[in-house]
Amino acid sequence: MAPLLKVEQLHIGFGPLEPLAGVDIAVDRGRILGLVGESGSGKSMTAMSVMGLLPLMGGRITSGRVMFDGTDLTTISERDYRNLRGGRIALITQNPMTSLDPVMRVGRQIDQVAELHLKLDRKAAKEKTIGLMARMRIPSPEMTYDLFPHQLSGGLRQRIVIAMALAGDPDLLIADEPTTALDVTVQAQIIALLSELVREKGLGLILITHDMGVVAQTCDEVAVMYCGKVVEYGQVNAIFDAPRHPYTRALIGCIPQPGMAPRSLAGIPGMVPPASAMPAGCRFNPRCPLAIEVCHSASPPSVIEAGRSVACFLAEGESA
Numbered sequence: 001m002a003p004l005l006k007v008e009q010l011h012i013g014f015g016p017l018e019p020l021a022g023v024d025i026a027v028d029r030g031r032i033l034g035l036v037g038e039s040g041s042g043k044s045m046t047a048m049s050v051m052g053l054l055p056l057m058g059g060r061i062t063s064g065r066v067m068f069d070g071t072d073l074t075t076i077s078e079r080d081y082r083n084l085r086g087g088r089i090a091l092i093t094q095n096p097m098t099s100l101d102p103v104m105r106v107g108r109q110i111d112q113v114a115e116l117h118l119k120l121d122r123k124a125a126k127e128k129t130i131g132l133m134a135r136m137r138i139p140s141p142e143m144t145y146d147l148f149p150h151q152l153s154g155g156l157r158q159r160i161v162i163a164m165a166l167a168g169d170p171d172l173l174i175a176d177e178p179t180t181a182l183d184v185t186v187q188a189q190i191i192a193l194l195s196e197l198v199r200e201k202g203l204g205l206i207l208i209t210h211d212m213g214v215v216a217q218t219c220d221e222v223a224v225m226y227c228g229k230v231v232e233y234g235q236v237n238a239i240f241d242a243p244r245h246p247y248t249r250a251l252i253g254c255i256p257q258p259g260m261a262p263r264s265l266a267g268i269p270g271m272v273p274p275a276s277a278m279p280a281g282c283r284f285n286p287r288c289p290l291a292i293e294v295c296h297s298a299s300p301p302s303v304i305e306a307g308r309s310v311a312c313f314l315a316e317g318e319s320a
């Protein structure tokens, strides 16, 4: 069976800039795909592309496909997209306040999703909302239903946003740094809840994060992005056991280990280049400790082998 979502060779354009230049990812039902990479690597752009929200931002898909449950979403109308968004595909963003209406009671905001996408009447929607709030372990759901967003803590607001995302019975959930704004213990609780929901409801989840530790603990597959490309993709265990792209190795070197002094974090020297000044050849070559001549002139193709892929000339040599 085809995966729930398969993005193939996605390229997007914002005028002359190409923030995504070859993104291939797949996520299945009941699985969690981690999308990692430094700031500016194109994680949010990938999410926006799948959500069909690029036009709102002034961008467009220039080539590639976004196959969702058998349909290429790059070909559907905005009207069809409006039915999918918040329904079968839902997005959770970093800042819950951007998703919540400050002057509407939080319970009603959740109700409205089920009313719109599942055509539930107000009473049935409220019942569903209370159930979802309880599922999100929100204390006294009946009481919290009537509160306004500003009356809740950041962690509770994010739970409301997740309940809202679930209210349309989605098949695919995209969580873009859902816990970055929260403190560490609350982060861990939210990530644990999300992964329970995936197993229980058989959702596909794309979890966008900076945190390789979260990926190692939570995800089934991982796509490592750098400068608008997926440089390495595969099962989390395989990649953490034997990362093949120098960038992945550097990122894994950045995971703080227990007992390690914060200053001994490896860090990756250099900076992500701006979209307007991409280097020729492999986009990682200016920062790569292993770069050879070809890396400066040619873009490494993605080599796919046994369910994992890597785009690096050196990794190619390794497997030969």
Ligand SMILES: Nc1ncnc2c1ncn2[C@@H]1O[C@H](COP(=O)(O)OP(=O)(O)OP(=O)(O)O)[C@@H](O)[C@H]1O
Pocket: 014, 019, 037, 038, 039, 040, 041, 042, 043, 044, 045, 046, 057, 274, 275
């Ligand atoms: N609204 C926009 N218009 C044009 N280009 C943008 C816009 N937002 C981001 N970009 C560019 O697109 C590229 C990818 O950005 P994106 O926001 O997807 O990165 P990200 O991986 O989500 O980073 P972060 O970890 O900071 O959230 C960057 O080069 C960025 O400068």
Ligand SMILES: [Mg+2]
Pocket: 043, 044, 045, 176
């Ligand atoms: Mg982002």
